[in-house]
Amino acid sequence: MSNHTPHPSSYRDPSGFIFEKDGSLYRQVNKVFKDDFDLFIASGCYENLVKKGWLIPHDRVIENFTGDKEWYTTLQPETIPFISYPYEWSFDVLKDAALLTLGILRTSLESGMILKDASPYNIQWYKGKLIFIDSLSFEKYDETEPWIAYRQFCEHFLSPLLLSYYAKSSLQELLLAYSDGIPLQIASSLLPWKTRFSMHIYLHIHLHAKYSAKDPGPTTQKTVFSKKKLLNLVTSLELLIKKLNPGENKTTWSGYYDEAAGRGDYLAHKQLIISQWLDKVKPSTVADHGANKGEFSKLAAAKNIPVIACDFDAVCINGLYREIKRSGEKNILPLIMDITRPSPAIGVNNKERASFMERTNTDMAFALALIHHLVIGKNIPFDKIAVFFQTVCRYLIIEFVPKEDEKVAYMLNQKKDIYPHYTEQYFETVFSNYFSIEAKEKISGSGRTIYLLKKNER
């Protein structure tokens, strides 16, 4: 009778869990959480948060799909089309997720509720912005109690933001290693000494690390807290996080389009071809691999197609996120993703957070001006690249950059040419094992060829 599958990441909280049934996701609320959940709705907290667009709306389904004795009610939240994880987000995304969490905490306090969980995994990308997805993270507020999720917030948000800010480098990969947040002691020891002179950083990281490392002993005194004190804490965190504004650093790739724009009508012709193919195939979703600043992602987004823009260059992706925020673009999700080592599956039984390839199955993928970096830059054979794309998409628009191209010639100047098979003909032969060539065109202003490929149905 209970033909449901509990979601592998939803096991921590006894208040309820996520499960799948007949292709839809539901959230069960357990009896143990009945009072808090009822108050969450009755206090207007849910309504306030949904109205602000900060919490995913849900429908209530009065049916016990799981047959569980603990069942109180079932919720059907709106569906998030693509799940992404903090280790794929750029600095500004994590920063905005932190500020959203604090904003939600403030709003919940106004309704006599408190946020009991401050995990970035509870935040997802939905309709062009960040949204909180766990409607069971709210409980009745007891003014005498401090914030239960304070340490979690500091380890999940503050530690990586501060480390990245002071290292002047993108460190989102640390979140892959420390998926439960970067421990305070580690953050404290890695941060520069001068941060001890910042009151906010000293309190939330250094002092916090010192106290959390101590054994509290058998007797713990009852601490007395107040709402005003909690709000001071939130204000302090907000002031600190808002000040973290890394400049837009230049990287090898950040000036790519400025440079490419100088190559005659190369860009314009490429855009025209892609635009025509998009109109022909009409994909429902696109993933732009090696998106750089998202020039071609925007082309698809303008046709109202949801796009995942992936690039391993964190500066480009952060720049794209800033641009999306400014312009209000709703169709692009910018992610830091290195195609040569996509996010692995992690967590309990390696099932808690799915790998990038398990999550990605777009109608179409772009691989524009990418293949020479993979084959010549990283020594990856055509066959392995073809396998990647046939796993993650149905249609592929891929650009072949020949050896005669100035960029490839430049790369080969610096290393031995061990790539006798890097030819257009061999590229076609290998990719034809997985895809059929629907169309191909020479891009003017370059010796490059662009292909529209369709995955072979097996």
Next chain:
Amino acid sequence: MLEHLLYIDPGSGSYLVQVIAAAVLGIAFFFRNIRNYIRSFFTRTPKKPNDNPPA
């Protein structure tokens, strides 16, 4: 009955540090408010804190 609270380990250290941090911040914000008040007295457009998270 409070089992559902225990799935996050807040650590007593985190509770204690919140008490200390809140006390320090209480004093700091008290002086900050006085400073802001004096500042707004001399400037026509006082800087309003923007508490809204990004939407």
